[in-house]
Amino acid sequence: MARATREYGDWPLKRLMTEVVGSGHKSADDMNREQARDAFQRILDGEPDHTTLGAFWLANRWKRNTPEELAAFVDVMREESVEVAAPEADPVDCGANYDGKGRSAILGVAAGVVAAAAGTPVVVHSGDRVPTQKQDAYKHVLDELGVMTDPSPRESAEMVDEVGFGFYYQPAFNPGVTDLFERRDAMGVRTFVNTMETLANPADAAVHLGSFYHLAFAKRMIRTFQACESQTVERALFFQGMEGYDDIRPGSTVVAEWPSEDPEADDENIFDFEIRTSEYGVDLESADLEVDDVAADSAEITEAVVAGETTDWFDDDDAFEDAVALNAALRMYAREDVPSLDEGMEQARAVVADGSAADVLADLKDF
Structure with a gap:
């Protein structure tokens, strides 16, 4: 369920599908960092429709994500989901x-x-x-x-x-x-x-x-x-x-x-x-x-x-x-x-x- 107080950016997954990533593996565009961050924040919150989420994941699989997109996803994951606990050792x-x-x-x-x-x-x-x-x-x-x-x-x-x-x-x-x-x-x-x-x-x-x-x-x-x-x-x-x-x-x-x-x-x-x-x-x-x-x-x-x-x-x-x-x-x-x-x-x-x-x-x- 989406968080009631969350303020997202301007890029719901359906819009990203229509305007950026969803046109096919040869013609799709890459997301910028802002778009990728907005997308994964919504995903973590359970905001997208399930059909739209599946289509978005599949479109990215066909398109292949850039390092910038992946880094934005990872940053959101670490900021909003991962609990870091660093040992004194550096493993x-x-x-x-x-x-x-x-x-x-x-x-x-x-x-x-x-x-x-x-x-x-x-x-x-x-x-x-x-x-x-x-x-x-x-x-x-x-x-x-x-x-x-x-x-x-x-x-x-x-x-x-x-x-x-x-x-x-x-x-x-x-x-x-x-x-x-x-x-x-x-x-x-x-x-x-x-x-x-x-x-x-x-x-x-x-x-x-x-x-x-x-x-x-x-x-x-x-x-x-x-x-x-x-x-x-x-x-x-x-x-x-x-x-x-x-x-x-x-x-x-x-x-x-x-x-x-x-x-x-x-x-x-x-x-x-x-x-x-x-x-x-x-x-x-x-x-x-x-x-x-x-x-x-x-x-x-x-x-x-x-x-x-x-x-x-x-x-x-x-x-x-x-x-x-x-x-x-x-x-x-x-x-x-x-x-x-x-x-x-x-x-x-x-x-x-x-x-x-x-x-x-x-x-x-x-x-």
Whole structure:
């Protein structure tokens, strides 16, 4: 229901459809910041007719949103819906797609725990069965591990400071977007909300690690952060994650890094490079990371990897151990705690071997 006291701008969604975004994916115009802000304020308030809202979301999907539009949406979300609770630590904010994975293990909990044990604090966040896929996400792996998954934002921040790894739960820190669940579910396809919710940054971190489906989208996400007025992200890495999640895919993974000191960086100081997993001793294929039950199996794998134990999940090449070490190294590299992925992997293996990673996981369960 719309707020009775709200004063909107001059751009209801129906007018935006008629005059700006609704003429088709080749002829539609882009919104300016004022128009985009007005649109998302109305959406958060439940003001638009449901048919108009669905048409608006679909028109934006066809048109493809600009960084300025996305930044305006994110700014309104953070100003009017997100409750930020910043820990004293300055963690890496991991923004995986909230609608989850359906075939392969989620390695981010294990990777985050290992990175935390090596001195790189990590924050993850997710909702619960978010449209459209409504598959397993961070929350569901943590549920299987017995970790508290409904903390208040302040408790999430305390978790980061006490453990080194923290989970923020979308219904607790971003209720306005959570309230859009039914409307999003009725769409049947992803909307720009799926993109912007991963940029909520509830811990107000200076470093963001996110995932993308193609390089052009990664650069668009970096430009979105550059255009945001509600937060200051000083460094961002986006990589071509497995199933769109924040797990490095086997074989070759493209990464966009900003800012970069590489002389081959583009005019916006964005540099893209490839991670060839075989060059880091991670010799596996995507099928090696597939599981039957994503949440339960990912939790079992997490416990085994951080403890340095062998279970029925592992064959002779220690596929999951290697994959977790590389993903942990990327988190360390994102925060510039290590100069290279090679050194990050060395540290990852060391904290598993000496029991530090297992201690972090135990502390996380006890929090």
